[in-house]
Amino acid sequence: MVQPLLFALTIALVFRYMFKQPFAELSIYVLSGVILWELFQQSVLLGSTAIIDAGNFIKQKRLPLAIYPLQIFLAQVATFSIGLIGLVVWILILRPGMASWLWLMAIPNIALILVCLLPVAIWASVFGTLYRDFQEAARVILMALWFLSPVFIAKSIFANPGIAVWDMVNPVSNMLQLLRAPVMYDQMPSLLNYGVVALFGLLNYAIAICALRRHERTLVYYL
């Protein structure tokens, strides 16, 4: 909780004094972005080593391999939950007027996000076992995605015609909107937001199921 909050405060203070951005709204915006981004990023990066780290267990006892990345994902969900509590407290301290009945809509939205992100850890664990440089490659891609998503960069930047199409189809951007729309802007996310996130989830499940079906039997030889 401390790390994303400190990051949000740092960015908000920098933007407040350098770019004259309002501190309260910006810190809430950044904090909400960072806690969701951390969930996604760690699902990929920590998930990618889940099976490798459990190598000694796997070589002793046969269990469904999906339980190892699932364990990682559940730990990240716990961290995310603490971050959400912090976000709520932060909003109530800085902008209590933001609280509304629409916050209840954030609950099923968050559930949708979690359901869609669960298979990410699973396919990351398979590819992370098959390819030893997967984690490094994923880190580079995630770094690019970090700057190409409205995690801490203002959403208005992504309205630019050159990047608006990308923002429309970017699953991270849409997941962030599922969280921010009811919590910060007192509005429902658009059907496009739900659609892109759902499609992203389906794609993740398809990749995870195919990866496990193809490789689960022989992954033990890669350990």
Next chain:
Amino acid sequence: MAKILIKVQNVVLHYPLSPLFRGSIKETLFSLTLGRRPNGSPEFIEALKSLSLSVKSGERVGVIGRNGAGKTSLLRMIAGVYPPTSGSIRVHGRIRSLFDLMLGFEPEDNGRENIRHRGYLLGYTKQEIMELEDEIIDFAGLRESIDLPLKTYSAGMNVRLAFSISTALGGDIVLIDEVFAAGDAEFQVRAQERMRDIIKTSACMILVSHDLETISDNCTRVLWLDNGGILADGKPGDVIDAYSESLS
């Protein structure tokens, strides 16, 4: 007639070598784009070659052979860890594997918590762990230190606790890979007795060891594995003598 608990039929086990040559995204891209594959390199290593074996209830089978003969591969395949490339394995009964005694230990947690970690990993239920906890602690001789973090234990204490947990419950089919004795001389005597009890109470046992005396003392049948196949299968005295002759 004794029931067959383990039936291995024409089993072949190939270790794929592709992890070595295609173990990175970079190498995969190179091999896809340039079609590069090391000249004359095999696709796999044949760890077990068309191996057939039946183990009946009551049998204590020892497996001997040089390093790389396929002993551990056979054990892990029976335990379900390695899927056979072809052939079939049928196992009837609950398997208790003793491959890595220290597996599952968390150095930051105390002895009691590690009893639970290791117990769950071995398939014990919560009820079984609660019932066995005192017996495990007493057998390991760690009553005074059990509530201290594992990182404060000596190597010997760790091994004693690990052995005590792993052998607290037997199973129908016990698979043992080179973990027959542990700890100091005094503990070894108790450990040997515990192992003999496990072997006696299990329906069948397969023991892999380089210690021919241990094999001779505890087994009713011995397999000599060489190059992935069974070279000899018979009475301990006969097979061990033949194996010893081949070494000299």
